Amino acid sequence: MTHNTPLSPRPLHHLSDIHRRVLTAAQLRKHGVPAAELTERCRPGGPWRQLLPGVVLLRSGPPTSEERLHATLLYAARVPGTGVPPQPSPEGPHGPVYAEAMITGLAALTLHGFASAPPLPALDRIDVLVPRARRLRSTDAVRIVRTPVMPAPQQVTGLPVAPVPRAVADAVADLAEAREVRPLLSEAVRAGHCEPTAVVRELHQARLLGRPHVVDAVDSLLAEGRALAEDRLYRMVRExxxxxxxxxxxxxxxxxxxxxxxxxxxxxxxxxxxxxxxxxxxxxxxxxxxxxxxxxxxxxxxxxxxxxxxxxxxxxxxxxxxxxxxxxxxxxxxxxxxxxxxxxx
Incomplete structure (x- = not known):
């Protein structure tokens, strides 16, 4: 069987291209691909590629940024009560709902349009936010970030993405210098994504305000936030x-x-x-x-x-x-x- 052979008995015509290209091992089994065949196809030089444990790219070559994001969510998401990733259905033309998982950190900020965040291809790892009780391990390509309370995700390009304040805090947790932290905090406020207090609240809850380089960046953020608020107050009176x-x-x-x-x-x-x-x-x-x-x-x-x-x-x-x-x-x-x-x- 070549890699273009249809995956019977369940057709994939109802899925978008990205959901045809990135599937879990469980999904492939439902489409009639046994474990031995999957292993053979994912060998070096084979037509498929294993991107993450249990997540497969149905072609050879490096994944695109979009494929990496979907693979990350498939790896981390599950249907509540089943312990398995969500399965796309014919009734869902826009793809699966990724339960209990959302993109966060620098990847989320890039999706939110931050100019100060690196482009997706430059990220070695993608951060994904999951509930604290989930049993998942980080990999070379995915960093698992746990939280006791999941925020409501925002849909960006059809993907569940952490709100800006939470994404900023998760990004800052992995940065070691104020010169890396300060532009992210500043853009969150200057670009109108959120208020300084929302960012500081997330940093406080993440226990990051004990780090000197974060405190320095927060001081600059609060000063900048007050200056912006004062400018708006002047405008309110004048206009x-x-x-x-x-x-x-x-x-x-x-x-x-x-x-x-x-x-x-x-x-x-x-x-x-x-x-x-x-x-x-x-x-x-x-x-x-x-x-x-x-x-x-x-x-x-x-x-x-x-x-x-x-x-x-x-x-x-x-x-x-x-x-x-x-x-x-x-x-x-x-x-x-x-x-x-x-x-x-």
Whole structure:
């Protein structure tokens, strides 16, 4: 039998080309290929090639990047309760659903379109995320990454891919220098994939914030994230016709205590805006308590405080401007605020 002989008794016409070319040994058995024939075909110089344990490329020669990605998912995925990889069905024209597995790390970032991630052919190994309880071993071509809670995958080119914050954390775990880490973190934020706090939260959960080169990169990320948020705040005021506030000020009671810093303040209306840029590497409960205490203190003095997150500024700039405009308009209906000193921060 030549390698072009149809795999009977179950035809493969319902599969896409990529799913014809990369199959598991279990799938091939269902198509009538016995173990001995499979072994013979995968010998050096044979028409097929074993890419991973139990995963076969139905042609000779090196695999394409797409074939490597599908092989990785076939190796790691399974149908819940069966312990075997998912089988394509005639009702699924777009190929199988890869249960309990998704591409992560640098390969995922490349699929998400990161310019700072290497192209797929340059990656020696592809990272794949699976539940912690799965019994799988890493190979020379695949690194198994385990997690107690699987995130919801994003579909990229028809493949399940880890969300950017998780993919960044898994990539960083395998990098040893800040110069490799910093561009990935920066692009995640600058390209609008996610907020800095989402990345820092994943790094914190992965216990990577104890590594000095990661801490250095995170410091740069948070500074850059705040600068971007401040730029959007300036745009919000300028593009939506809000009156100019005083920017980046500290408030203090005359002869009394410091009341805290604010990103924008309208003294005549006693309205303040504060950017919520809490980072997950800090105690979020303690930070929120500090935010709440400051807000309550200022509002007892008659100052309205509007908290805005960087994400809201990025996703709904006009809506946040409307919130601030409402607060400014309502100032005439409130009792006069206490006199406070407004100092540059």
């Amino acid at each position: 939506n016709g809000l009156p100019d506030p005083v920017w980046n000020v500290d408030l203090r009671l005359p002869g009394g205590p410091h009341l805290g810093g604010l990103d924008a303040y309208w003294p005549d209306e006693a309205v303040a805006v504060e950017l919520d840029t809490r980072a997950a590497r800090q105690d979020e409960d303690a930070l929120w308590s500090e935010y709440a205490r400051k807000r309550e203190h200022l509002e007892r003095l008659g100052i309205t405080v509007v908290h805005i997150s960087p994400r809201k500024l990025r996703e709904s700039l006009e809506q946040q401007a409307a919130v601030v405009r409402t607060a400014l308009t309502a100032s005439g209906d409130r009792p006069p605020a206490a006199h406070v000193l407004v100092l540059p921060r």
